[in-house]
Amino acid sequence: MGPGPCNPYPEVIEAMGRPLLGHLDPEFIALLDETNERLRTVFRTTNPLTFPVSGTGSAGMEAAFVNVVRPGDAVVVGVNGVFGERMCDVAQRCGADVVRVEAEWGRALDPQALIDAHPSPAVIAVVHAETSTGVRNDVACLHTGHEDALVLVDCVTSLGGIPVEIDGWQVDLAYSGTQKCLGVPPGLAPLTVSERARGRIVERPSSWYLDLNMIARYVGGDGARAYHHTAPISAIYGLHAGLGALLDEGLEESWARHRSCGEALQAGLEDLGLTLFAQEGHRLPELTSVWVPTERLRDGMDEAAARRALLERYGIEVGGGLGAYAGRVWRIGCMGHTARPRNVMLLLAALEELLEV
Amino acid sequence: MGPGPCNPYPEVIEAMGRPLLGHLDPEFIALLDETNERLRTVFRTTNPLTFPVSGTGSAGMEAAFVNVVRPGDAVVVGVNGVFGERMCDVAQRCGADVVRVEAEWGRALDPQALIDAHPSPAVIAVVHAETSTGVRNDVACLHTGHEDALVLVDCVTSLGGIPVEIDGWQVDLAYSGTQKCLGVPPGLAPLTVSERARGRIVERPSSWYLDLNMIARYVGGDGARAYHHTAPISAIYGLHAGLGALLDEGLEESWARHRSCGEALQAGLEDLGLTLFAQEGHRLPELTSVWVPTERLRDGMDEAAARRALLERYGIEVGGGLGAYAGRVWRIGCMGHTARPRNVMLLLAALEELLEV
Numbered sequence: 001m002g003p004g005p006c007n008p009y010p011e012v013i014e015a016m017g018r019p020l021l022g023h024l025d026p027e028f029i030a031l032l033d034e035t036n037e038r039l040r041t042v043f044r045t046t047n048p049l050t051f052p053v054s055g056t057g058s059a060g061m062e063a064a065f066v067n068v069v070r071p072g073d074a075v076v077v078g079v080n081g082v083f084g085e086r087m088c089d090v091a092q093r094c095g096a097d098v099v100r101v102e103a104e105w106g107r108a109l110d111p112q113a114l115i116d117a118h119p120s121p122a123v124i125a126v127v128h129a130e131t132s133t134g135v136r137n138d139v140a141c142l143h144t145g146h147e148d149a150l151v152l153v154d155c156v157t158s159l160g161g162i163p164v165e166i167d168g169w170q171v172d173l174a175y176s177g178t179q180k181c182l183g184v185p186p187g188l189a190p191l192t193v194s195e196r197a198r199g200r201i202v203e204r205p206s207s208w209y210l211d212l213n214m215i216a217r218y219v220g221g222d223g224a225r226a227y228h229h230t231a232p233i234s235a236i237y238g239l240h241a242g243l244g245a246l247l248d249e250g251l252e253e254s255w256a257r258h259r260s261c262g263e264a265l266q267a268g269l270e271d272l273g274l275t276l277f278a279q280e281g282h283r284l285p286e287l288t289s290v291w292v293p294t295e296r297l298r299d300g301m302d303e304a305a306a307r308r309a310l311l312e313r314y315g316i317e318v319g320g321g322l323g324a325y326a327g328r329v330w331r332i333g334c335m336g337h338t339a340r341p342r343n344v345m346l347l348l349a350a351l352e353e354l355l356e357v
Numbered sequence: 358m359g360p361g362p363c364n365p366y367p368e369v370i371e372a373m374g375r376p377l378l379g380h381l382d383p384e385f386i387a388l389l390d391e392t393n394e395r396l397r398t399v400f401r402t403t404n405p406l407t408f409p410v411s412g413t414g415s416a417g418m419e420a421a422f423v424n425v426v427r428p429g430d431a432v433v434v435g436v437n438g439v440f441g442e443r444m445c446d447v448a449q450r451c452g453a454d455v456v457r458v459e460a461e462w463g464r465a466l467d468p469q470a471l472i473d474a475h476p477s478p479a480v481i482a483v484v485h486a487e488t489s490t491g492v493r494n495d496v497a498c499l500h501t502g503h504e505d506a507l508v509l510v511d512c513v514t515s516l517g518g519i520p521v522e523i524d525g526w527q528v529d530l531a532y533s534g535t536q537k538c539l540g541v542p543p544g545l546a547p548l549t550v551s552e553r554a555r556g557r558i559v560e561r562p563s564s565w566y567l568d569l570n571m572i573a574r575y576v577g578g579d580g581a582r583a584y585h586h587t588a589p590i591s592a593i594y595g596l597h598a599g600l601g602a603l604l605d606e607g608l609e610e611s612w613a614r615h616r617s618c619g620e621a622l623q624a625g626l627e628d629l630g631l632t633l634f635a636q637e638g639h640r641l642p643e644l645t646s647v648w649v650p651t652e653r654l655r656d657g658m659d660e661a662a663a664r665r666a667l668l669e670r671y672g673i674e675v676g677g678g679l680g681a682y683a684g685r686v687w688r689i690g691c692m693g694h695t696a697r698p699r700n701v702m703l704l705l706a707a708l709e710e711l712l713e714v
Contacts, residue, residue: 002379022359058586187589206563229415232544
């Protein structure tokens, strides 16, 4: 129950152990195509260029930026946590003129402030679900601000857990991670790129490994299968199976399960007298942040000792706070196969045992 | 029996299915440390900065270049196949002044030509085992040429299969892939960086994802474990187990097994009347290239049909040629768990069935 990785679906573990196929084997290519089609369903998009980047979520972030940002481009970035900060760093390395729009950690960004931040941005970039704080930022209306701006959204902790509507929200570039609400081990970064954004891809990005011009010739559905790099076969088996489990359940049913688990957890924490960290109305169900009840921990435990006790006594991982909130906030994940009422109940019962009455 | 991925060791498959741990879980950190120690043994190095990059072999290549190459640096690259070409592309994207030293595909590079190519190169980069041609390039003496040059070696297809001596050959940066002679599915790129090269790391590489300054704070053995990106947990379980299998067998015993399988395969192909492609004395045992016996294929099959027959009738994948050798050369892998005499025998018997007598 940390901020990711979650527990993977059992189908995923089974799939990852299947015999290896080569990355150009027709059976593997068919499985990759089907994986990409499942990703389109989950992203709610028809974007042809939709596939898993061969790296973790941060590789997805880098792929999104390096392929469309040119030196000197104005890139507006919303910053209300670690991953917004990371976007600034990545964009600056592309030579962008980064325009930061900040909100206090724990509070949501103001979409209008993002739209108003620059008269003609090349890119407006926002983290949909800030894993560092448990806050959901609104991204649905960002496309309304500037006709020529690309909207770039980090869906690492949102995809599969809360509504994501790539086409409905006219998002141009979005990436995710496998180890959050998709219920798959970490290692891949699902990415989707609109046709509009494809038209803006730079000729030779600074990264060879993440160069979408070349990768599209391997993953693209146009018949051509030019080798770029060896696809991580077993990880793609796992993603394929995880998306299968998710779609067998139903995407909206998965959102509902994440929501009900998150609501139960957040209500239970408040019942224990704890104070939630994230702004009401913008709380993620899949990632709950809560102030550490330092004064009430039994036997003078500090927060790290309390997390260790949860891990050692109950087998539950809970994440610590980041940045200025290290030691002051816990981050509790309820994602993928971990988002089950029994896990919520066990954690609440375990926490109760760690607190003075 | 393609040019990779190989079949993984059974221990690897078992390990990849183990329950997920968080990337900051003490048990996982201990396993990562042990993985890195095993990598040092296999690379024959004491380099503290030795770890698996969270991407495939090409991500290892990119990590090696982007962290030490500055715009305008002279970078000498040996080119006698696809992966030498790829190095040029990657180095150019770092702004390097690339000095190409070529050899015909199928022939080995002349180490002295690499040393003589530039009076003061920042980096001399060579592919140890060219997967596109089956040629071994000599890299042992490259360090003798220039006191200030960093020696950068691609060990993707050599590590675990033929002798690699990072410290003995004074190699500064080397990377590999997991899916070749290490017997693990693709997805990670073992990387080792000498202390000398660490002293030359650029302050802010173009890649955030591959920035060794930051990654070292997570993987480094100095106690600090700063989160950078979520490690691909299951893949690292697999690598840990694969290195365990390799070291249980013995590194030199693994080299001997690859050698004997490769020799048996190459002798068997010649006995069938086929002609080997790579230069004698520089043939890789783990990757055999052979001219397609087009005239002798039964029933007027072309080479693609013959490979399809191998796959469909016998379950054997064999790789096609790349570049100018597409359709003219086959590439046969004998790597990791695939490097077994029974596989060599089966392939030779199957090939015999496809040939006119």
